[in-house]
Amino acid sequence: MTSTLLHRLLAESVGTAMLVLVGAGSVVATLTVDGEVGYAGLGFISLAFAIIVAVVIYGFGPVSGAHINPAVTISLAVTRRFPWAEVLPYVLAQVVGGIVGALLIVAVFGTDAADLGLGATTLADGVPYWQGIVAEILGTFVLLYAVMALAVDSRAPLGWAGLMIGLAVAAAILLIAPQTGGSLNPARTFGPYLGVTIFGGDIPWSDFGVYLIGPVVGAVAAALVYDFIAQTRTGARPAEEESFTPAPGEDG
Template identity: 35%
Template sequence: MSDTTNQPSTATKLVAEALGTFLLVFGSIGAALFASDFGTGANGSSLGIGFVGVSLAFGLTLLAGIYTWGPISGGHFNPAVTLGLAAAGRFKWKEAPAYIIAQIVGGALGTTLIVLIGIFHPDGWLTNAQDSGFASNGFGDASPGGFGLGAAIIAEVLFTAVFLLVILGVTHPQRGTAGFAGLAIGLTLTFIHLASIPIDNTSVNPARSIATAIYGGGEALAQLWVFLLFPLVGAVLAGFLHRALFEPRGVMPAQATARVK
């Protein structure tokens, strides 16, 4: 019989999921809005962090969240990860709705605090940020590179599937990389952003997309469905694919989440 005396409660897990998603959104979207394009210095060099800096912000905040709260909740911080793990047999389907709600709340809190900071800028920073979409995901005119709906759909399905396959591989209870899992997952999210920010500003995380769209204006909200639906499609497909290809028939790890030990 397994010892459950030291297992975190459901409430504790949900708080951990909310905090991890908050950290991911607040840190990475804050970097995108405050620091990605900060003008030039006295010698004409750029002071902004650009796509590379924003990509690193996503990877580093996820890495920090995984090592901080992963041992408590499994460190999903993303509805797509939660459903992908459930599809792979690593997480209970019945627990997914509560996790997803906690993630959405944490992400929304992250962008709300960015808004509160922006209110105190004297030169209309917040208005400009919202007029430019508030780092929301988008296609067509809302795409950084002008890519259309089809490109956004393919990118979200493909990159989310790759993300889940990495997570499922490095967190496998028998074959995983244990303490290095968080590093592999964070670096994977970094390269995903490096490749796909120009396409649709990179979602692969519906909670992140909701968090920015609620402040991004009408176009961001109108296009949000793409960044809710297709990351989930990619994640679930990856979960079922991993289960079919890499798990022995009838021998599934007992509800192992994306836990870093």
């Protein structure tokens, strides 16, 4: 492992931990104050996700690309913008970050946070498994389309990626959270699931497939559709120059 790869993996891990701490943590905060999450509360939760995603992208984008999401990493590898050899290390770093973020929520709110679910995403009552997968596919499609348009395409306006990708996350959450909780990210879901389990809480692990299949399929679909429609391969800058895809052994 080169030192530069180590730096990038640390950036992915810390960035994902920040995402879970602030994003999933805002769910715990809402439940602590109000006892429930209504749609108005969901608006503030989605805003928390938007802000932290923007902060992480601006802070860690030049280091690791700020994927902070296995679905993003896999979709970029599928479209040959990221080396397959680094997919597993990136995903593991993101998962570790998700776990650390969940544990940090406990550090802030105490073990009662585990009883409140640590912001874990679960299927709403009456939502069938297949419908949850469809919702996560569509929500992640919105996110990755923003990534492709604002962080990958060489024609994108400079300086807008973090803000607009964060807002795309918020929009996707507002759309699908009533059905699935609005994960868009397997690492964001896995961390709280494991955290709740560690502290003796009850979590529906059988739902996790929704948050693995949906985001990965949605992300890959968005990347492929964007390439086909926008034809980014024509005149696009090399992969190593794209802000979400630093070349191996480079710091961005």
